[in-house]
Amino acid sequence: MTPIPIDDPGDPRLDAYTRMRERDLVGREGRFIAEGEVVLRVLLxxxxxxxxxxxxxxxxxxxxxxxxxxxxxxxxxxxxxxxxGAVAGFPIHRGVLALGLRGAEPSPDALVPPGPALLVGLVGLANHDNVGGIFRNAAAFGADAVLLDAETCDPLYRKAIRVSAGTSLTVPFARLPTGDALLDLCTRQALTPLALSPRGEAITTLPPLPRALLLLGTEGPGLPEALMARARRVAIPMAPGVDSLNVAVAGAVALHRLGGGRLAEA
Amino acid sequence: MTPIPIDDPGDPRLDAYTRMRERDLVGREGRFIAEGEVVLRVLLxxxxxxxxxxxxxxxxxxxxxxxxxxxxxxxxxxxxxxxxGAVAGFPIHRGVLALGLRGAEPSPDALVPPGPALLVGLVGLANHDNVGGIFRNAAAFGADAVLLDAETCDPLYRKAIRVSAGTSLTVPFARLPTGDALLDLCTRQALTPLALSPRGEAITTLPPLPRALLLLGTEGPGLPEALMARARRVAIPMAPGVDSLNVAVAGAVALHRLGGGRLAEA
Structure with a gap:
C-alpha cells in the first residue's frame, strides 16, 4: 500500500467522490460511499x-x-x-472516505440458512436512521440476513451505513419486490412470519421458533393489514396508555427475545 | 378558548418564541418549547x-x-x-408550537416509589436523540422516573421532547450532581444499581429485582469504572464479535427484561 497524494480537486481519480450529496440521491452505478473510521475499519x-x-x-x-x-x-x-471538501461539496471533518463496490446482490432464498434461521423483513421503511439502526440490532442479535421490499431505503446509503455502525456492510441483505413476496418466501422456506402488534400474543411467552422472520413496517401506519393477516402476531408488553416504540427499538427487543436462546448457546 | 390572531412578528406576546434555535442553547428562564401535534397533544x-x-x-x-x-x-x-417563521427564525413547517412552564423540579428521592420500583439513571449522556429515545422507552416499559447527572442534556430541549414522542413531558425526572450521587441514592432507597457490561451476568437469567435502577452512560466510553464497581453488572447476550448497541436500544432491552413482569401483571 503506497499512498498517492492528490492536490487537485479536479483530479479524475477522485471523480466518484464528487458532488457527494447529490449522488447519494441518484445512486452511484454499483458503488457506495463509506465514511468515518468505524465504518472504514469494518469495510477493511x-x-x-x-x-x-x-x-x-x-x-x-x-x-x-x-x-x-x-x-x-x-x-x-x-x-x-x-x-x-472541494471534491465532496461539503466539509469532510473526519477526513476518512472510501468507495465500495456493491457487486451482485444475492438471491433472497440463498440467504436463508438450513436449520435454525432468524431473518428480518423490512416493508416500506423509508427512514435511513431506522434502517441503519435495524441492521445494527440484527448484527447484535445474530440475525442471519435482512430482506427488503422495494419501498425500503438503501442500507448502503451513506448515512444508513454510519448509523448501522458498519453492520450494513456485514449482515447479508437482498430485495424482494413486495411484502407479499416476503411472505411467499416464508412459505417456501418454512419460516414463521412474525409481525409486532399490540393485539398479538405476548412475545415473553412465545415458544422457541427455530425458523422465523420478523417483519417490521413503517412507524406510523405499520404493516399493511393484508400482510399482518398472513403473519403470527406478537406483542411486546408495554405500560398502559403507551402504544408504540421506535421501530428499530421494537425490532431490537423482539430480536433479543427470538435470538436469545441461540446467543446464550454461542 | 378564544384564539387570538397575531399578524406582527414583533408582537410582544410572541417574545418567548423568538430566535428559537439560539435560545434552545441558552435556556428559557423556566420555560420550554413544545413543537408538533404529537407533542402538543401530550402537553394538553x-x-x-x-x-x-x-x-x-x-x-x-x-x-x-x-x-x-x-x-x-x-x-x-x-x-x-x-x-x-419570522418569529422563530426558521420555517415552522408543522405550524404547531407551545410554551410550557418547567415549574419546580421534584427532589430525586421523592420520585422513588415505595414497594416495587424501576428507575433509569443517566450519566454523561449529551446526545438529545439518545435522551429522548430513553424517555420513550422508559415510558413504554413502565419506569417510574429518570434521574440525570449534571452532564446529561436537558430532556425538555425541543428536539429531545420530539424524539421522546412527548414522553419527557410525562415521565418524572430530576437531577443529581454526579453519578456517585445516583449510587448514593440507590443505597439510601434500597435500589439495586444495574450497569450494562459485556462481562456482566446474563440479563436473561437475572432473578426478579423488585427495586432497581438501570444506569446508562455515554455510548463510546460507557460508564466510568468507579461507578461500574458500585453496580451489579448485567450483560445483554450478543453475537460474537459485536460489542455494542445504541445506548437507547440497550436500555430498551434491559427495561423490557426488568419491567416485563410488572407489565404482564398490569
Missing part, C-alpha cells in the same frame, strides 16, 4: 461483504489507519481536508 | 407534568386541534406560517 475487515475500490484520507489520518490498510488491494489517495 | 393531556403558558398555531391547524384545546387555561395565538 474480513467481515465486510464488499470490495473496496479506493480510499481517500486526509494525510493526518494515515498513521492511525495504516495497519488496517496494509493488505488492501486498492489505491489509497491522500488529500487535504480542503481538497476533500 | 392530563398525563403531562407541565403547565402550558401559551400555544401558537397556524390558522389551518386550529380546527383539528380545537377539541384538545377546549379546556386550556392559556392563550392560543394564531399566526400564519410566514409570521411563525
Amino acid at each position: 475487515s474480513g467481515r465486510a461483504r464488499f470490495r473496496v475500490e479506493s480510499v481517500l484520507l486526509s494525510p493526518e489520518r494515515l498513521p492511525g489507519l495504516a495497519p488496517a490498510l496494509a493488505g488492501l488491494d486498492a489505491p489509497v489517495y491522500l488529500a487535504s481536508r480542503a481538497v476533500m | 393531556s392530563g398525563r403531562a407534568r407541565f403547565r402550558v403558558e401559551s400555544v401558537l398555531l397556524s390558522p389551518e391547524r386550529l380546527p383539528g386541534l380545537a377539541p384538545a384545546l377546549a379546556g386550556l387555561d392559556a392563550p392560543v395565538y394564531l399566526a400564519s406560517r410566514a409570521v411563525m
Whole structure:
C-alpha cells in the first residue's frame, strides 16, 4: 500500500467522490460511499461483504489507519481536508472516505440458512436512521440476513451505513419486490412470519421458533393489514396508555427475545 | 378558548418564541418549547407534568386541534406560517408550537416509589436523540422516573421532547450532581444499581429485582469504572464479535427484561 497524494480537486481519480450529496440521491452505478473510521475499519475487515475500490484520507489520518490498510488491494489517495471538501461539496471533518463496490446482490432464498434461521423483513421503511439502526440490532442479535421490499431505503446509503455502525456492510441483505413476496418466501422456506402488534400474543411467552422472520413496517401506519393477516402476531408488553416504540427499538427487543436462546448457546 | 390572531412578528406576546434555535442553547428562564401535534397533544393531556403558558398555531391547524384545546387555561395565538417563521427564525413547517412552564423540579428521592420500583439513571449522556429515545422507552416499559447527572442534556430541549414522542413531558425526572450521587441514592432507597457490561451476568437469567435502577452512560466510553464497581453488572447476550448497541436500544432491552413482569401483571 503506497499512498498517492492528490492536490487537485479536479483530479479524475477522485471523480466518484464528487458532488457527494447529490449522488447519494441518484445512486452511484454499483458503488457506495463509506465514511468515518468505524465504518472504514469494518469495510477493511474480513467481515465486510464488499470490495473496496479506493480510499481517500486526509494525510493526518494515515498513521492511525495504516495497519488496517496494509493488505488492501486498492489505491489509497491522500488529500487535504480542503481538497476533500472541494471534491465532496461539503466539509469532510473526519477526513476518512472510501468507495465500495456493491457487486451482485444475492438471491433472497440463498440467504436463508438450513436449520435454525432468524431473518428480518423490512416493508416500506423509508427512514435511513431506522434502517441503519435495524441492521445494527440484527448484527447484535445474530440475525442471519435482512430482506427488503422495494419501498425500503438503501442500507448502503451513506448515512444508513454510519448509523448501522458498519453492520450494513456485514449482515447479508437482498430485495424482494413486495411484502407479499416476503411472505411467499416464508412459505417456501418454512419460516414463521412474525409481525409486532399490540393485539398479538405476548412475545415473553412465545415458544422457541427455530425458523422465523420478523417483519417490521413503517412507524406510523405499520404493516399493511393484508400482510399482518398472513403473519403470527406478537406483542411486546408495554405500560398502559403507551402504544408504540421506535421501530428499530421494537425490532431490537423482539430480536433479543427470538435470538436469545441461540446467543446464550454461542 | 378564544384564539387570538397575531399578524406582527414583533408582537410582544410572541417574545418567548423568538430566535428559537439560539435560545434552545441558552435556556428559557423556566420555560420550554413544545413543537408538533404529537407533542402538543401530550402537553394538553392530563398525563403531562407541565403547565402550558401559551400555544401558537397556524390558522389551518386550529380546527383539528380545537377539541384538545377546549379546556386550556392559556392563550392560543394564531399566526400564519410566514409570521411563525419570522418569529422563530426558521420555517415552522408543522405550524404547531407551545410554551410550557418547567415549574419546580421534584427532589430525586421523592420520585422513588415505595414497594416495587424501576428507575433509569443517566450519566454523561449529551446526545438529545439518545435522551429522548430513553424517555420513550422508559415510558413504554413502565419506569417510574429518570434521574440525570449534571452532564446529561436537558430532556425538555425541543428536539429531545420530539424524539421522546412527548414522553419527557410525562415521565418524572430530576437531577443529581454526579453519578456517585445516583449510587448514593440507590443505597439510601434500597435500589439495586444495574450497569450494562459485556462481562456482566446474563440479563436473561437475572432473578426478579423488585427495586432497581438501570444506569446508562455515554455510548463510546460507557460508564466510568468507579461507578461500574458500585453496580451489579448485567450483560445483554450478543453475537460474537459485536460489542455494542445504541445506548437507547440497550436500555430498551434491559427495561423490557426488568419491567416485563410488572407489565404482564398490569
